[in-house]
Amino acid sequence: MNYEKLAELLFPHIDKTPADYEAMYPARDLPAGAKVTRLGPSPTGFIHLGNLYGAFVDERLAHQSGGKFFLRIEDTDDKRYVEGAVEIIINSLRFFGIQFDEGATMNGDIGDYGDYTQSHRGPIYQCFAKKLVAEGKAYPCFMTEADIAEIHAQQEAQKANPGIYGKWAKSRDLSMEEIEAKLAAGTPYIIRLKSDGDMSLPEDQIKRFQVEDAIRGTLDMPVNDQDTVLLKATGIPTYHFAHVVDDHLMRTTHVVRGAEWLPSLPIHVELFEKLGWEVPIYCHTAQLMKLDEEGNKRKLSKRKDPELSLDYYRNEGYHPAAVREYLLTILNSNFEEWRIANPDAPIDDFAFTTEKMSNSGALFDLNKLNDISKDVLLKISAADLFDFLKAWAEEFKPELLHIFEDRAYLEKILDIGRHEERNPRKDHIYAQQIIQNISYFFDDLFEIEDDFPQEAAGDVQAIIEKYLATYDHKDDQEVWFGKIRQIADALGYAVKPKDFKKNPDQYKGHVGHVSTVIRVALMGRQQSPDVWEIQQILGEERTRARLSKFL
Numbered sequence: 001m002n003y004e005k006l007a008e009l010l011f012p013h014i015d016k017t018p019a020d021y022e023a024m025y026p027a028r029d030l031p032a033g034a035k036v037t038r039l040g041p042s043p044t045g046f047i048h049l050g051n052l053y054g055a056f057v058d059e060r061l062a063h064q065s066g067g068k069f070f071l072r073i074e075d076t077d078d079k080r081y082v083e084g085a086v087e088i089i090i091n092s093l094r095f096f097g098i099q100f101d102e103g104a105t106m107n108g109d110i111g112d113y114g115d116y117t118q119s120h121r122g123p124i125y126q127c128f129a130k131k132l133v134a135e136g137k138a139y140p141c142f143m144t145e146a147d148i149a150e151i152h153a154q155q156e157a158q159k160a161n162p163g164i165y166g167k168w169a170k171s172r173d174l175s176m177e178e179i180e181a182k183l184a185a186g187t188p189y190i191i192r193l194k195s196d197g198d199m200s201l202p203e204d205q206i207k208r209f210q211v212e213d214a215i216r217g218t219l220d221m222p223v224n225d226q227d228t229v230l231l232k233a234t235g236i237p238t239y240h241f242a243h244v245v246d247d248h249l250m251r252t253t254h255v256v257r258g259a260e261w262l263p264s265l266p267i268h269v270e271l272f273e274k275l276g277w278e279v280p281i282y283c284h285t286a287q288l289m290k291l292d293e294e295g296n297k298r299k300l301s302k303r304k305d306p307e308l309s310l311d312y313y314r315n316e317g318y319h320p321a322a323v324r325e326y327l328l329t330i331l332n333s334n335f336e337e338w339r340i341a342n343p344d345a346p347i348d349d350f351a352f353t354t355e356k357m358s359n360s361g362a363l364f365d366l367n368k369l370n371d372i373s374k375d376v377l378l379k380i381s382a383a384d385l386f387d388f389l390k391a392w393a394e395e396f397k398p399e400l401l402h403i404f405e406d407r408a409y410l411e412k413i414l415d416i417g418r419h420e421e422r423n424p425r426k427d428h429i430y431a432q433q434i435i436q437n438i439s440y441f442f443d444d445l446f447e448i449e450d451d452f453p454q455e456a457a458g459d460v461q462a463i464i465e466k467y468l469a470t471y472d473h474k475d476d477q478e479v480w481f482g483k484i485r486q487i488a489d490a491l492g493y494a495v496k497p498k499d500f501k502k503n504p505d506q507y508k509g510h511v512g513h514v515s516t517v518i519r520v521a522l523m524g525r526q527q528s529p530d531v532w533e534i535q536q537i538l539g540e541e542r543t544r545a546r547l548s549k550f551l
């Protein structure tokens with residue numbers, strides 16, 4: 001068979017040679033050890049935690065080593081394409097602090113290794129498919145869908161491995177005359193890899209290959225035996241072929257991707273070898289798992305777990321610094337230890353490594369994220385927190401923008417208890433929750449949410465009347481509480497809770513019940529930070545007005 005002739009016959013329009021592209025995309029001029037990474041999302045409009053998780057690894061590997069990190073749009077599957085998806089990808093990742101050095105942007109490509117959108121690179125893929133055909137390593141396949149369904153049925157009946165390989169690859173050994181006749185008749189075809197693998201051999205004779213995965217160590221797998229599709233009938237490549245060509249020409253050194261790609265690694269390794277290229281260092285990240293209600297580990301699912309979508313964190317108003325901090329704790333097992341030793345260091349000082357990544361499933365836990373968020377937000381000043389919350393409200397809750405009218409007031413609210421030396425309040429987790437938590441400071445959001453304590457429910461009016469009668473906004477905390485004790489005593493409540501506990505029949509309740517009446521009247525809630533402090537922030541007028549409503 002004259003493969004060169006076959007290649008010309010199939011790709012008459014391809015006039016560039018592989019050497020042309022090698023010259024167009026020369027090796028990068030980077031310091032020794034610099035890593036080149038890429039994120040290759042498909043523009044499906046759904047950007048998930050896994051994308052961010054991977055992007056984080058890419059970003060750290062590249063930027064810690066003086067390398068480059070680029071964005072490539074993998075849109076070869078046009079059925080999944082969603083308008084505006086590229087914008088969503090770029091914006092969401094930027095929000096979480098992921099910046100690309102080159103690649104697709106909203107205003108076209110940046111960088112010398114583009115085009116960075118796979119659907120624009122048709123002739124490049126075809127050039128390399130042509131090379132493989134010319135070397136007898138790929139071939140046109142004319143099988144119809146019906147043929148393939150038939151093969152599949154036979155394989156099932158014979159309990160053979162599914163797929164197109166070996167004797168099932170019916171177009172593999174067509175003669176030039178047969179191919180010419182089919183082409184002349186306009187028979188549609190695809191281009192398949194002519195795989196060397198042979199799985200029909202006895203187990204111990206099946207060839208294996210080894211690669212070093214940066215996260216998983218040595219991977220030892222049987223070679224590929226599938227005549228994988230390289231180009232579809234439209235001339236568009238499959239992911240397998242496209243990413244191999246792109247990662248070579250874009251001079252990617254590290255391919256970070258999810259473990260779901262492990263089963264197709266043999267195909268990719270065979271492709272790199274057949275094209276005569278060095279295999280990049282693969283870093284197959286662990287799947288994101290969660291503990292379900294029964295305590296079983298399972299994969300995060302798009303359908304069941306809203307927290308898989310990055311939108312979830314933006315809608316809820318998680319601070320990007322908290323999400324980054326949390327992702328690092330699940331990405332690198334030594335991060336938490338480092339953080340304890342370096343509580344105030346910028347997060348990028350942490351030396352991230354693929355060796356410290358788990359390969360057995362990273363456990364994602366919203367409660368843990370929330371805990372970390374509390375610590376992270378504690379370190380953010382009230383002024384910055386104000387700006388963050390306001391930006392969030394502008395996007396997600398414009399009806400709440402009025403709470404940002406008085407900056408000093410809101411900053412005081414945000415700072416309640418945060419500067420206590422020993423046990424600072426860590427109330428803030430994410431925007432939605434923070435605003436809900438402090439809503440009672442704003443008259444239009446204020447509501448009585450809790451009941452008055454049962455012990456004092458009959459004395460609400462009396463308590464408030466006495467409280468207002470002696471209320472002096474200038475009282476310090478001690479004087480203020482002394483007055484509450486007096487009210488308690490006068491109305492038959494124990495001044496000390498332990499007296500009430502000892503002799504419950506002698507009292508209606510204790511001083512705590514009395515102050516809770518005031519708390520509920522002022523804040524609408526039984527739980528809140530210190531009442532005296534809240535009153536100082538609310539101001540005298542608002543305090544009196546709220547209490548007077550109960551008389």
Ligand code: GLU
Pocket residue numbers: 039040041042074239243255256257258
């Ligand atoms: N386009 C692939 C995806 O969205 C990317 C896989 C890779 O990074 O190689 O899953």
